[in-house]
Amino acid sequence: MSEQLNIFEQAHFDDSIARYDIHTYLPYGSSNYGLSEEIRILIQSQDLITATHDSFLYIEGEITRPQADVGKSCNLTNNFASFLFEEIRYELGGQRVDICRNPGVSSTIKGYATYSNSDNKSLAHIGWAPANNDTPLQVQFSANNADLSKKFTVCLPLKHIFGFAEHYRQVIVNMKQELVLIRSRTDLDCYNGEADGRITLRKIQWKVPHLTLSDRSKLKLFERINRNPIITIPFRQWELHEYPSLKQVKMDIWPIKTSAHLEKPRWVIVALQKNQRRRAKNDRATVFDHANISDIRLHLNSERYPYEAMNLDFTTNKYAIAYRNYVNFQCNYYDRNDWGIGGSIAGGGGGNVTSAISMPTFDYTEFKECPIFVIDCASQNENLKNSTVDVKLELESNNNFENGMVAYCLIIHDAIVQYNPLTGEVKRL
Numbered sequence: 201m202s203e204q205l206n207i208f209e210q211a212h213f214d215d216s217i218a219r220y221d222i223h224t225y226l227p228y229g230s231s232n233y234g235l236s237e238e239i240r241i242l243i244q245s246q247d248l249i250t251a252t253h254d255s256f257l258y259i260e261g262e263i264t265r266p267q268a269d270v271g272k273s274c275n276l277t278n279n280f281a282s283f284l285f286e287e288i289r290y291e292l293g294g295q296r297v298d299i300c301r302n303p304g305v306s307s308t309i310k311g312y313a314t315y316s317n318s319d320n321k322s323l324a325h326i327g328w329a330p331a332n333n334d335t336p337l338q339v340q341f342s343a344n345n346a347d348l349s350k351k352f353t354v355c356l357p358l359k360h361i362f363g364f365a366e367h368y369r370q371v372i373v374n375m376k377q378e379l380v381l382i383r384s385r386t387d388l389d390c391y392n393g394e395a396d397g398r399i400t401l402r403k404i405q406w407k408v409p410h411l412t413l414s415d416r417s418k419l420k421l422f423e424r425i426n427r428n429p430i431i432t433i434p435f436r437q438w439e440l441h442e443y444p445s446l447k448q449v450k451m452d453i454w455p456i457k458t459s460a461h462l463e464k465p466r467w468v469i470v471a472l473q474k475n476q477r478r479r480a481k482n483d484r485a486t487v488f489d490h491a492n493i494s495d496i497r498l499h500l501n502s503e504r505y506p507y508e509a510m511n512l513d514f515t516t517n518k519y520a521i522a523y524r525n526y527v528n529f530q531c532n533y534y535d536r537n538d539w540g541i542g543g544s545i546a547g548g549g550g551g552n553v554t555s556a557i558s559m560p561t562f563d564y565t566e567f568k569e570c571p572i573f574v575i576d577c578a579s580q581n582e583n584l585k586n587s588t589v590d591v592k593l594e595l596e597s598n599n600n601f602e603n604g605m606v607a608y609c610l611i612i613h614d615a616i617v618q619y620n621p622l623t624g625e626v627k628r629l
Contacts, residue, residue, distance in 0.1 A: 219412035220251075224258075224405050233401035236286070236385050241406040243377040246624070249421075251409040252290075252372045253365040256357040257379075259284070260403040264349040269395035278486045280390040281327040281354040282307045284401070288361055289380040292372070295626035297617050298364040298437060304389055306440040307360050308486045309471050309610045312572050313529050317559040327354045330561050355407075363612070367435040371411060373425065374621040379406050389485035430618050436466065437615040443607040445475065448600050454593040456609055462629060464580065464589050467533065467612040468498050468505075470573040472595075475604035490514040490571045491605055492598045493522075498575045499592040505577040513598055514568060523567050525574040527560050532576055533612075 227239045243250070259281060265274050277283070283304030290298045300306055311328060320330055358365035387399040413421065446452045459465070471488040492514050498505040510521045562570060593609055595601075616629040 216414055216417040217411055218414045219410075221410050221412070222407050223410050224407050226406075227404060233383060233404060235383050235387070237383045239381040239383070239404060241379045241381075241404075243406075243408065246374050246376055249371050249373050249411045249413065250377070251411060252377065253359060253369055254357075255365075255406060255408040256355045257281075257381075258403070258405040258407050259354045259356060259401060260351070261353075261399055261401040262349050262351045263391060264398045264400065265395040267348065270348070272393065272395035274391055274393035274395035274397050276327065276352065277390060277392050277484045278329045279304060279308050279311065279327055281356045282361065283389040283485060284384060284387065284399070285381050286384045287380075287382040290358070290362060290364060291378040291380065292617070292619060293375050293624045293626040294378075295617075295628065297433070297626075297628070298362045298435070298615075300361045300438065300440075302440055302442070303361050304384075304485065305442075305471075305608055306438055306610060309440075309469050309572055309608060310438055311360070312561050312570070313469055313526065313574060314533065315561050316530075317561055317563075320561070325355050326357060326360060328360075330566075363436045363438045363615070364433070364617075368433050370433075373421070373431075375619060375624065375626075392484050425621050428620065428622050430620055433617040433619070435615055435617075436612050437463075439611045439613065441609045441611065443609070445603075446472075446595065446601040446605045446607055448603055450598070450600055451594065451596040452601065454595065454607065454609070456591045456593055456611070459589045459591055459613070463613045463615065464500065465498070465591060465611045465613050466578045467529065468575040468577065468593070469529075469610040469612070470496055470575070470593065470595075471571075471608045471610075473606045473608065474602060475606050486570075488570050488572060489605075490519070490568060491601060493571075493573070493595065494598045495594075495596045496573050496575065497594040497596075498577060499594065500577060500580070500589045501587070503581065505575050514571075515598070517568070519568065519571070520564075522571060522573055523564055525576070526562075526567065526572060529574045529576070530560065532578065 225241050225243055227241050229240065230237070233239060261284075263274070263276065265272070285303050286301075288300045288303050289296055312330075315323065315328070317330075320328065323329075381404070383401075387397070390399055391397045441456050443454050472491045472493070473488050494512050495509045497509075512519050512522055591611070593607075595607065617626065618629065619626045
């Protein structure tokens with residue numbers, strides 16, 4: 201029967217969750233949030249149901265400039281909150297589930313690929329703004345501003361940092377959880393401008409949603425748990441690799457890693473950056489360079505992605521293929537049936553084109569100023585599926601690479617973690 205004729209169906213209301221409350225967890229041990237310090241936040245109680253994927257870090261801090269720099273500009277950069285940390289780990293039952301090394305660069309590359317242009321305003325509370333947007337963030341010392349210090353607050357969601365929090369949308373039941381944060385060795389990447397800044401963190405809290413279930417839902421859930429089940433957490437992990445300096449030649453080959461068959465790359469996102477950019481006062485750590493790349497090829501054993509060369513030339517604005525791959529990443533990554541940038545094809549033979557997705561972070565012109573290169577290798581043959589894989593990246597430019605050109609490679613691969621809520625045992629496959 202057509203849904204339009206189903207007029208006798210009864211209304212159903214979801215009352216399985218009786219309460220949804222945010223609870224705050226504080227770091228234990230030292231309250232020193234200085235450079236290179238380790239910060240641990242623990243959820244000790246194991247009699248909880250938490251929506252950890254919706255949790256976030258609440259950070260209060262202050263940026264100060266010296267008296268001698270009054271009259272010089274100083275701004276917090278895009279995604280500055282992520283650059284405050286060198287590493288962030290999420291542990292379940294004492295075992296690592298997900299880890300994000302260099303979260304500033306990692307979340308910036310991933311954010312450029314997945315956030316839309318309309319997200320830029322709604323994500324201001326996490327310190328996010330596109331690299332080419334001149335609108336100041338929460339803190340800006342203008343040249344005629346006499347203030348020596350300004351305070352800031354930010355809410356940094358775990359789904360901005362971890363693939364685990366983005367993809368696994370179920371609750372965590374009856375498990376000890378811990379968040380481990382390691383402060384960066386320097387805060388130079390968190391601000392830009394003529395003035396020297398000093399960032400001091402006053403407060404770091406982990407705010408986690410707690411769920412209280414209705415009696416019927418709670419009884420049903422714990423009946424299943426009492427059968428000693430193994431709960432599986434499947435997700436896509438983001439793994440950042442860094443090549444500190446490309447050779448000053450037109451083509452360089454980067455042997456990245458050897459992967460087990462489960463952790464083979466599904467998508468690879470590449471970004472290039474001049475090394476001095478992350479240390480220059482007037483440049484931003486979230487801006488990447490095209491280096492006049494002509495082609496980027498991913499090698500998984502003997503398989504090459506993409507099959508054909510891209511033949512790019514940024515000096516003559518020949519980068520349409522790279523931009524197409526960038527735009528289509530959202531469609532493929534989130535399993536949308538979209539086509540191109542403006543809509544989807546409904547039916548075969550040229551049906552109606554309807555609006556499907558919002559504009560990506562960068563338009564075609566902005567992409568040239570901050571390009572990221574997406575390689576889709578999600579579809580793989582049986583030989584790759586059943587063997588270990590050598591992952592190599594081949595980068596080719598129309599000119600020799602500049603001295604100190606850094607290459608970043610964000611590998612997105614499958615990961616599976618299993619836990620037993622009765623015994624507390626955690627196992628990573």
